[in-house]
Amino acid sequence: MKLNQYRKKSPWILHYNAGGCNGCDIEILACLGPKYDIERFGMINSGNPKQADVMLITGPVTKRSRERLVDVYSQMPEPKVVVACGSCTCTGGVFRGMYNCEGGVDQYIPVDVYVPGCGCRPEQIIAGVVEALKKLEEKTKEMEKSVRLDVAPVESDEQTNRRDIAAPINNGGKPTLFG
């Protein structure tokens, strides 16, 4: 029995509003409600970054919120994926070029899936999260891969090592270094 197949069955969601207008937030909450009910895929809106897998971000990242955004992102343990919900989050939207924000969330943290729309529909959010789960699977596999160095071992690097110092004993008393 492969236990790995169950890891994508319980993605816990962390929802972060980076200065949005609440339009996309309402759509995310609608996903959790009775009509769309993403809890049937095992998703819970856990407000806790330390236990979450998927980070849903809404809103253009304002100057006030970007420090917290990076802080919350760095508190999530690997593997993690980020879904940018809404036009503002993807590109900056109507707020692009304003004094208090720059274009989009991907200038601060790596984004895996972009969900467009103002505000993005619940169906789109669900599709985006399903895409994100595939990315999560890839990332987990990448994490589990064993690392092997392709570089050939170094033969000599012209450094003094202990073998050379001990050479008088090994070479039958013939000194090579330190006379």
Add this chain to the structure above:
Amino acid sequence: MNNTVVQILLIVLAPVLGGLIYGLERKVKARMQRRIGPPLLQPFYDFLKFADKRKMIVHSTHAFLGIVHFISLWFAVAVLIMGGDFILIIFLHLLSTAVIILAGFSTRSIFSHLGANRSAISILAYEPVLVLIAISAYMLTGSFDVSALYASEMPVLFKMPLAFIALLLILPVKLKKSPFDVGDAHQEVVGGVELEYSGIFYEAVYTAKWLDYIFCYLLVFLFGGANIWLGLLLVALTFIYINALDNSTARVNYKQMLRFCLWVALPIAFVNLILTMFNVL
């Protein structure tokens, strides 16, 4: 002999049974809100996922206390299943809660501190009632051993019905269910004491939650006495009651919770103690 085998099996499988109860509860909760709900085995999927996540610990004592919380709770459940001393069971459970409160205070997160504070207040709310129920059981059977209650021919429910009512009133506090879920309040303190756990160490706290279900429903099962079917019926009714209450009420604040438990549940348990003492029922 057969009985001992069943007991050991129950103790070993207690977390699994608790996980099934938790899965069923999430399903029932979803159906009460007209949702489809997660699959029955969802808690186990969560369990397997948390085993895969990278571990981030605050400090080693914090992680260790989480595991001690799980183990001491398992001990409490084991003593309850084996029919040991009622007072010992209550204090083992208290120990496990005290350990997790200590873990909550050992971090610098303010939410963790708030959750630990509220857990301590919850103890103040339910612990006196539990002790009074234990003393009532002593008055009834003449021994603090739970096995005397298991063996009681006349169901304990008919001997001390008021104790059962008091237990029903404090069960939401112990299980951290609405309206008395101040310790766990997801929207306010984001889970309280379990906030700083992640990865495999959160698993210990998460599984301890399942063991808590087993502990509470076993306390309900005690009231069936030697009649197993009555005990199971009581457990099923309590399950429906807890979930209906959880879905239909809003959270009260901790002062209201404390006032309710100490002014309503505690006097009921006390009256029950007096009635049992003079053998009225």
